[in-house]
Amino acid sequence: xxxxxxxxxxxxxxxxxxxxxxxxxxxxxxxxxxxxxxxxxxxxxxxxxxxxxxxxxxxxxxxxxxxxxxxxxxxxxxxxxxxxxxxxxxxxxxxxxxxxxxxxxxxxxxxxxxxxx
Amino acid sequence: xxxxxxxxxxxxxxxxxxxxxxxxxxxxxxxxxxxxxxxxxxxxxxxxxxxxxxxxxxxxxxxxxxxxxxxxxxxxxxxxxxxxxxxxxxxxxxxxxxxxxxxxxxxxxxxx
Numbered sequence: 001x002x003x004x005x006x007x008x009x010x011x012x013x014x015x016x017x018x019x020x021x022x023x024x025x026x027x028x029x030x031x032x033x034x035x036x037x038x039x040x041x042x043x044x045x046x047x048x049x050x051x052x053x054x055x056x057x058x059x060x061x062x063x064x065x066x067x068x069x070x071x072x073x074x075x076x077x078x079x080x081x082x083x084x085x086x087x088x089x090x091x092x093x094x095x096x097x098x099x100x101x102x103x104x105x106x107x108x109x110x111x112x113x114x115x116x117x
Numbered sequence: 118x119x120x121x122x123x124x125x126x127x128x129x130x131x132x133x134x135x136x137x138x139x140x141x142x143x144x145x146x147x148x149x150x151x152x153x154x155x156x157x158x159x160x161x162x163x164x165x166x167x168x169x170x171x172x173x174x175x176x177x178x179x180x181x182x183x184x185x186x187x188x189x190x191x192x193x194x195x196x197x198x199x200x201x202x203x204x205x206x207x208x209x210x211x212x213x214x215x216x217x218x219x220x221x222x223x224x225x226x227x228x229x
Contacts, residue, residue, distance in 0.1 A: 113158060
């Protein structure tokens with residue numbers, strides 16, 4: 001079945017530094033990937049839609065200069081949290097949709113726990 | 118705008134008993150409906166989906182869900198709960214486009 005690999009699973013960084021999270025579709029091609037943020041005991045909030053070869057589409061209220069998204073290939077999207085602050089600490093999850101099987105559904109990565117100290 | 122409601126924050130059930138986790142939705146056009154399960158500090162695992170066809174959908178781990186168009190519901194069910202089913206369950210809807218909207222999640226607790 002479809003597999004999405006997300007790395008790292010856990011990262012601790014100092015305030016003011018940047019952190020990059022990778023999301024890879026291992027056995028399918030994804031023209032579209034999605035980045036979510038999840039606060040403790042809360043639902044997933046869509047941050048942005050990552051489109052291969054073009055700019056990401058950000059949801060209202062999400063700072064595009066802070067959360068940089070790059071989708072350079074059909075199997076890789078990256079989210080970079082720039083100048084991270086403690087309030088950026090959260091659980092980030094990516095998902096991808098198989099370009100060739102759009103009705104298959106959405107496959108999710110295992111998530112990245114970001115802690116900014 | 119599309120939305121999902123999961124009215125119960127938590128559902129408690131004894132092992133061996135049937136379980137139901139409720140979900141209602143609102144979307145323009147035909148709904149694409151999904152159930153996912155999340156274990157602590159993990160991503161979401163796909164359980165089942167409804168796109169078209171039979172209203173009763175069978176998925177992973179013995180779970181099933183019934184699409185009810187008139188009630189705009191897609192409740193998740195399992196005939197006999199296991200302790201290992203204890204997790205956070207999310208219902209999600211898409212209007213056929215790319216964007217998935219999630220409910221707030223329901224914590225299922227199955228006790229011996």
